[in-house]
Amino acid sequence: MEHESNCCALPYKGDCHHVEGVLVLQADGKAHFSCVTWTDSTHTRDYWHVGFEFVDHSGVSLFHSPMHVGPRMDDGHPSPRYRWDFDFTFDPAIFNQVAEARQTFSC
Numbered sequence: 001m002e003h004e005s006n007c008c009a010l011p012y013k014g015d016c017h018h019v020e021g022v023l024v025l026q027a028d029g030k031a032h033f034s035c036v037t038w039t040d041s042t043h044t045r046d047y048w049h050v051g052f053e054f055v056d057h058s059g060v061s062l063f064h065s066p067m068h069v070g071p072r073m074d075d076g077h078p079s080p081r082y083r084w085d086f087d088f089t090f091d092p093a094i095f096n097q098v099a100e101a102r103q104t105f106s107c
Contacts, residue, residue, distance in 0.1 A: 015040040016048055016073070016107030023052065023101055029092035031065070034085035039073040039107070046073045048082075049106045054090065057099040063090045067104070 021035040037048040048070040054063040068086045 015042055015075075016046050018048055018050075018105070021103070025054075025090075025095065025098065025101070027092060027095045029089050029095070031088050031090060032085065033068075033088075034083070035070075036081050036083050037070050037073060038079045038081050039075050040079055041075050042073070046107055047071070048073070051104045053102045053104065054094065054098045055100050055102060056097045062094045062097055065090070 016037065016039045018035045018037045022033070024032045031052075033050070033052070035048075035050070039046040049067045050070070051067040052063075052065045053061055055061055065088050068088070070084045071082045073082055074080065
């Protein structure tokens, strides 16, 4: 069994953005996230940081993933897009309890 979600509605922080965020959770405790990021006006090494909190139907926190760091981003005209992804694991015992994945991000 697998959950897939377009989890992430156009988050941005400062002059950094991300789109096409997809989080896939598998019943065996494996997770995969992918997205596209960019920066509008920085050429001094912006990085997108992202992590997730899984909660149950009552909003009780079940799991916090570590923060992951994307590639170094530079601006341009137009700003280049950076597609990246990562895998992480969680306790498979919570899989059926996960009602929502909340994204944490910074740049």
